[in-house]
Amino acid sequence: MALLELRNVSKIYTLGGEVIRALDDVSLDIDGGEFVSVIGPSGSGKSTLMHILGCLDSPTHGTIQLDGQMIHSASAKQLAHIRNQKIGFVFQFFNLLPKMNVLQNVELPMIYAGISGARRRERAMEMLKMVGLENRARHRPSQLSGGQQQRVAIARGLVNDPRILFADEPTGNLDSHTGEAILELFRELSTKGRTIILVTHDPEIAAVTSRRIEIRDGKIASQVDPRLAGLDRVATAPVAG
């Protein structure tokens, strides 16, 4: 069984009578340890997909299973718990809490998990060491560069040892050099067996991952999936309609 299973998932917004199908009947399997990129033009539904996969939002139709657990029917409280335990997020705009220092930001998911202070500190320092920022623990996010802030966000995303790390345009706000370093960090994590889903509109960045899912108008337009035997790197699903 796959780590993540989406079956016929749709997300429909109605704005002033107009119906927007941000996701349109998407089915998708992601296994543990995969490094997947989701690409597509702006407005195609990448973020929407990530939010639904990441239990931040619920689909209008369809079913989702994460790690054997049915997500689409879970309560808000259960979803919060799943986000806390099984999912890590990295955002384009870093989304660190400005009033807390780096260490406290990394500790925050563990506070919601109810982990004791000493253990929290130790674990947070461990994660900061991993992203090379252990000497910035007492700094405020505003005192760090963009790349450093994104490293802190990654440390925070991984601190509860989640099953999946989601990253929405993690390099979108960084210069190409810094972005490259962040991507390198993701690649490293992937080789250590972490499941990572990377959302981007940049094919060059998507090229880093072995599996690529292209979204257009809320549908999966094509996929490059090395697991599909014989069709080395070019398994293309037909575009519907």
Add this chain to the structure above:
Amino acid sequence: MILFNTILIGLKEIWTHKFRSLLTMLGIVLGVSSLVAMAAIVKGMENGMKEAMIAMGGLDKVLIEEQKVPIHQNHLRDMAPGRTIRDVIALRESAPLIRIVSPEMGLDRVMVSRAGKWFRPSEVVGVWPEVLEMNLYELEHGRFFTDLDEELAKNVCVIGTGVRDELFGSPQEAGREIIPIGEQIHINEQPFIIVGMFKHYESEMERKIREEGLQSHTATAGPSRQRGWGRRNWNAFWRKNNVVYTPLNTMWVRFRAATGTNNVPYPTLSDIDIKVHSLEMLEPALQQARNVMMMTHGGIEDFNFRTQENQIEDINKRIKNARLSGGIIAGLSLLVGGIGIMNIMLASINERIREIGICKAIGATSGSIFLQILIESVVIALLGALAGLAASKGLVVFLSELAPSQNTPVIQPQVMGIAVLFSGLVGVVAGIFPAIKAARLHPIGALRYE
């Protein structure tokens, strides 16, 4: 654990907006300090009034007052006998529920003098020795009147310390005790020998001020503080210390001779006070007294009983009013404070929508967001309450400077507790709506919020 962290985060949030939070707390500070200070002042008032009541003779003292005859006896008006020594004797003989009866024959507009010093005492009254127990007097020096003094209508008197201070000088000024036993004074030009002097009576407040005054006097030798300013006031203690008592008979013979008919001096007493054996038996005792006096007055009801119950009711009413007004001020301040807190919390969550979204994304439940906001609100309120407690002390000092009274305000710990509790409650109530608003934010909506 989570609670502790939440409080910490809340404190940090408050610290980030120090000035804003301070302004917000002001209502609570005002509410708590006014509640505590008002309660302290009212308590002082209550103590003072109770003290004064005891100084005037205690709870079990009943005054037999003169009153106009009732309408249906109007035609008997001229036969109304008034309160006389006959009543006193009859009450003593025939009203077993009454413990003591003390007659008083007062003299209006009287001056006492000695060696060119003139003074108007609080009262100059002819009494029986029962007066000691009735008005709770103790002799400090000398003796009280004997049967012989009474029998022979001797020109002797017993005075309070205030009279001594006025005519012989006060010990504080003289720096030594002054005991004028055996000295002569004049009451309306008639010579009297002082045979006894009462103790000095003073309120708690006066005692404190006097002791402080003594200390600073000996310590600095500077200008002495206005010692015992409460004494100047026309209060119960001043009255108690400024009496001149003579034997009842003396008063009658010496000062009433010019009045009356058939060569008998005018016999009406100015007061009859009684004390009952126990307050539980007050009603039957008064009934007994009424029956007896109806007899001696030939059925004419020209008297009335006034118990301290009326006084106590009066005191309680005044205290209740003071409490009520204090409570209303405090309540309004707390209400305003609560509205301020709600306002600031709403502003605060509006500024933090994105942060709340982030917290939700990394696993905060709606419950923990709710708790976070609620705790912040309560923390602001409680900080305000603590500041209010500190301020109340200053307020008490300020208010007693502004309007000095004889009563030391008493800050009561239980009122402080109640004030803090109420502030916490205000914090909870003020925080609930913003907290619900924050908890309901959708993670995506909050994250996208610019």
